Structures are given as structure tokens and as C-alpha cells.
Amino acid sequence: MFFLDILSGVLLLVGVFFGFTGALGLFRFPDFFTRVHAASVTESIASILILTGLMLQTQFDLNTAKLIFILLFLMITSPTASHALAKSARHGGLLSIPESKKKKENS
Amino acid sequence: MSFILDYYNYWVVVFLMMTGFYIVISANNLVKKIAGLNIFQTSVFMLYISMGKVTGGTAPIVVEGVELYSNPLPHVLILTAIVVGVATTSVGLALIIRIKRAYGTVEENEFKNSDDAI
Amino acid sequence: MAVLIDLVLLSMLALTALRIIFLKDLFAVVMLFGIYSFLSALIFINLDAVDVAFTEAAVGAGISTVLMLSTLALTGRKEKESKHSSILPFLVVTVTGAALIYGTIDMPPFGDANNPIHQHVAPRYIEQSPVEVGLPNMVTSVLASYRGFDTLGETVVVFAAMIGVLTLLSVRRKEDDEAPDSGLKSHRVLHVVAKIIIPFVILFALYVQFHGDYGPGGGFQAGVIAAAAIILYALVFGLPMALRVISPKFLQILAPLGVLLYASVGIYSMFMGGNFLDYNKLAHDPVHGQHYGIIIIELGVGITVFAVMLSIFYAFASQAERRNVS
Numbered sequence A: 001m002f003f004l005d006i007l008s009g010v011l012l013l014v015g016v017f018f019g020f021t022g023a024l025g026l027f028r029f030p031d032f033f034t035r036v037h038a039a040s041v042t043e044s045i046a047s048i049l050i051l052t053g054l055m056l057q058t059q060f061d062l063n064t065a066k067l068i069f070i071l072l073f074l075m076i077t078s079p080t081a082s083h084a085l086a087k088s089a090r091h092g093g094l095l096s097i098p099e100s101k102k103k104k105e106n107s
Numbered sequence B: 001m002s003f004i005l006d007y008y009n010y011w012v013v014v015f016l017m018m019t020g021f022y023i024v025i026s027a028n029n030l031v032k033k034i035a036g037l038n039i040f041q042t043s044v045f046m047l048y049i050s051m052g053k054v055t056g057g058t059a060p061i062v063v064e065g066v067e068l069y070s071n072p073l074p075h076v077l078i079l080t081a082i083v084v085g086v087a088t089t090s091v092g093l094a095l096i097i098r099i100k101r102a103y104g105t106v107e108e109n110e111f112k113n114s115d116d117a118i
Numbered sequence C: 001m002a003v004l005i006d007l008v009l010l011s012m013l014a015l016t017a018l019r020i021i022f023l024k025d026l027f028a029v030v031m032l033f034g035i036y037s038f039l040s041a042l043i044f045i046n047l048d049a050v051d052v053a054f055t056e057a058a059v060g061a062g063i064s065t066v067l068m069l070s071t072l073a074l075t076g077r078k079e080k081e082s083k084h085s086s087i088l089p090f091l092v093v094t095v096t097g098a099a100l101i102y103g104t105i106d107m108p109p110f111g112d113a114n115n116p117i118h119q120h121v122a123p124r125y126i127e128q129s130p131v132e133v134g135l136p137n138m139v140t141s142v143l144a145s146y147r148g149f150d151t152l153g154e155t156v157v158v159f160a161a162m163i164g165v166l167t168l169l170s171v172r173r174k175e176d177d178e179a180p181d182s183g184l185k186s187h188r189v190l191h192v193v194a195k196i197i198i199p200f201v202i203l204f205a206l207y208v209q210f211h212g213d214y215g216p217g218g219g220f221q222a223g224v225i226a227a228a229a230i231i232l233y234a235l236v237f238g239l240p241m242a243l244r245v246i247s248p249k250f251l252q253i254l255a256p257l258g259v260l261l262y263a264s265v266g267i268y269s270m271f272m273g274g275n276f277l278d279y280n281k282l283a284h285d286p287v288h289g290q291h292y293g294i295i296i297i298e299l300g301v302g303i304t305v306f307a308v309m310l311s312i313f314y315a316f317a318s319q320a321e322r323r324n325v326s
Helices: A002-028 A032-057 A062-091 A097-106 B002-026 B030-052 B072-103 B108-117 C002-022 C026-046 C050-075 C087-104 C121-132 C138-146 C148-168 C188-211 C219-237 C239-245 C248-271 C286-325
Strands: none
Touching: A002 A032, A032 A062, A062 C188, B002 B030, B002 C002, B002 C087, B030 B072, B030 C002, B030 C026, B030 C050, B072 C050, B072 C121, B072 C138, B072 C148, B072 C219, B072 C286, C002 C026, C026 C050, C050 C219, C050 C286, C121 C138, C121 C286, C138 C148, C138 C286, C148 C248, C148 C286, C188 C219, C188 C286, C219 C239, C219 C286, C239 C286, C248 C286
């Protein structure tokens, strides 16, 4: 049990680190698309790590199954949400930084 | 320190309530007023739930071997209040849409003038 | 540890509320309001109110955000610069706030088990409800059984709100060729994922509905979650498709049906010789009677809340679509 506790602690800490970098990226990155990238990539890895860490804390009963389901649905929905965000931004005519630079040079 | 911890929740509730109140009386836009009203509403929810909390207690669902539960009564009141709250908010928003259609604006000071014109 | 989490979350909540004051972009206001709702749901969990948190997350962050966004689609997303000075409102708020803060000093300390609120009705609920009603979830016992009248009243209020919205905004079914091209129509990924997710959401709503006696959940939450599933469908596949799946007419039958189902349990218990909503008379064993009563009235609540939330959404969304067409 002791080993599992340490492992889950490490997983939680690394997960929190990734979550933190994601938030940092969301604030510091220059344009919309890089921000979505930062948020979505770190969000998926952080949720995997944190939920796995939490699973190790359970008694491997119904709660573990619930956490697995949460992880499963997060794995499906959060990339979809980021994809939908980015695609809607394209649809609305938002350009990434290199593209808008090119447009400026052309015009 | 314990004085702060004893009352911190209530102070934040008062702060939120006043924030909502400020938005309601200072904002011109009706949609923003509704958002302010909702903030006010949530602060009341927070007050009730804070009062129901018992330190060291758990959620009021019976579990073997647990003696101390938080007070279930505020939870019941607030649970229904949230659903009723969104229902009444939607009536407010529907009224705003009708106002927009009738007066062409949702800014408070603007349709006051057009009222005078009539 | 719980105290620390409480402090941090409440401060975040206060900051979010403060930010809302100064934002002129109403779209951002609505988004921040969604964040505000999620934060308050987290605080509710931390304060042991799991049922409330559940409701707040589904209603505050889900339904009201969608409703506010569809209102913004009609009214415009910018708040105009106001010419009024904001000194007078600020003064009023400061004075009122100071008075209230002064008032809180007389309140009993937070979380103390000896507070007056914990001395009266609550001990009865906590000690007797598992015996009298026989359900582990005290919130459901109190909601559906001890305070059954109150909940019936709330359900009627929700129903009345639907009537109010539908008299103000009508849902009109439009011909397909008129339907505007939603930006999400060409979204293959979203279509596929939504098709996978929506059945699970509805399944989860049913679980919440019928497992509400044993864990967090119940009719209110289940109704909102089921409505959210259909709202997701309408957002991804367009409103005309959703109107074809569940027509507004059907919802207008469903909503009063739930209220009537609730009330009929009360009438039935009167026929069986008890008072209005006296579930003990529904079966030979009082505890069994309570079980039957609670399951049926929760179902009534769930049906009404589902129908009301969805028809309110239909009303708002069809307004927005009509404007797009013209």
C-alpha cells in the first residue's frame, strides 16, 4: 500500500504541474490557436495523471470504476471541445499569427 | 485567525451580494443586470449552505460508521431554489427579448428616452 | 485542509464576481458567469452539499449559460458606455455592505455544531429519516417526503415559468429550406462525438433520476441533465432536427403531466385515508409506501423539469434562428 501511495502522490503532483503549465500557457501564449493548444494538450495529460493518481487511492471498488468512466468521457469530450473551438475560430475568420503577417505583407 | 476563519464565508457572501447589487443598480444593459441578479442569488445560496456546514461532518447521505452529518435542510431549500432561479431568470431574459423587439434597445437609459417620445 | 480549499475557492469566486462588474463585453460576462457557477458548485461540494453542487453545475453552468448566450444573439454583445457616474451606486453598495458585515459579527461562527440552525429540525431529519423514510440520502427524504408540499410548489413555479416564457416567445416550426446554416453543420468530428455521447448523457440522467434515493441526485438534476442532452443535440445538429425528435407540442403535454403526476400521488393518499402527500398510506408497510411515493413524485419532478427546460430553450433558440433568417 505504501508503494501505491507514493506512486499516486507522484502522479498527482505531475498532473498538477501539467495543469499549471496549461494555465500558464493560456495566459502567456500570443494568439488564440497556441492558447487552445496549450490548454487542450496539457488538460488531457493532466486529467489522465490526476485521475490515475486518484484511482490508486481508492480501494479498487465501485469508485475506481466511476473514475475510469470519468476518464473515458474526458478523453472523448475534451479533445472534441478544443477541436470545436479551434474550428469555430477558423470558421469565424480568425487567423494564426504567421497567416495574419503574410496577409499584411500581401496587402 | 480563528475569528477570520469563523466569519470568512459570511464576509465573502456579503461581498458577492454587494457585487451583484452594484451590477444591478449601475449597469445599463439589461442582460448584465440579469447576470448581476444571478450573482446576488448565488450569494444567498452560499449563505444558506455555509450555515448548514458542520465542521468535521460529511454530506448528508447515510454511511456506516459516520455520526456527524451536515444539516440537510438548507441543501433541500437551495436545491429547489436553483432550479426555480433558472426558470425565473429565463422569464426575465424572455422579457428582455421582447423589450428589444419593442424598443430596439436593451440599454436602460436609451429606451427611457423613447418612452418619453411616445 | 478543507478550510484552506474553502478560502481559496471563495477568493476566486469573489475575484470572478469583481471582474464581471468591469467587463463591457457581455459575451465574456456570460462566460465568466459560467465559471462563477462552476466555482460555486465546487464550494458547495466542499461544504458537503453534494446535491446542490450537482444542480448548480448542471443548471448554472449549463442551462443558464446557453439561455443567456441565445439572448445575447438577439440583443448584441456590447454594453454601451454609461454616462452616469458610478459614485452613487458605489456609495450605496459600500454602506449596505458595511452594515451587513457589521451584522455578520453577531452570527454564530461558521461550522460550529452547536449553532442554533443545527438544534431544531435538523436532528430529527438526521436521526429519524433513515428509519421513517428508509432512504440513505437525507436530502431526498426531506425534499420529497417531509417537505413534499414545498417541492410541489416549486415544481408548479417551474411550470409557471415555462408558461410565462412561452407566452412571451413562441416556438415556431419552420420549413427546412429556411433553416439557417449553423456553423457547426459541417463539423464531422462534433457530429460523431455528439452521437456517441448523447445516449450516455440520457442514460446518466436516468441513473441520476432513479439512484437519487441512494446517492446525490433526484428529479431536478435528472430533468436538467436530460434536457441538456437534447440541447446538445440541437446545438450540434441544428434546431429543426431537434424539433423533429421532440416536438414542442409534446413538451407542452409533458410539463403539466409531471405536475399532475406529483399532485395525483397526494390525491391518491387522501383516498387511502391519509393526508395530502402522506406516503405512509400508499402501501401496507409505511416505509414501502414512502418508497413508492418518493419514486413517483421524483419522476413527476424530473418530467416537468425536463419539459420546462427544453421548451424554454426551444423558445429562445427559435427566436435566434428566426432573426438569422430574416
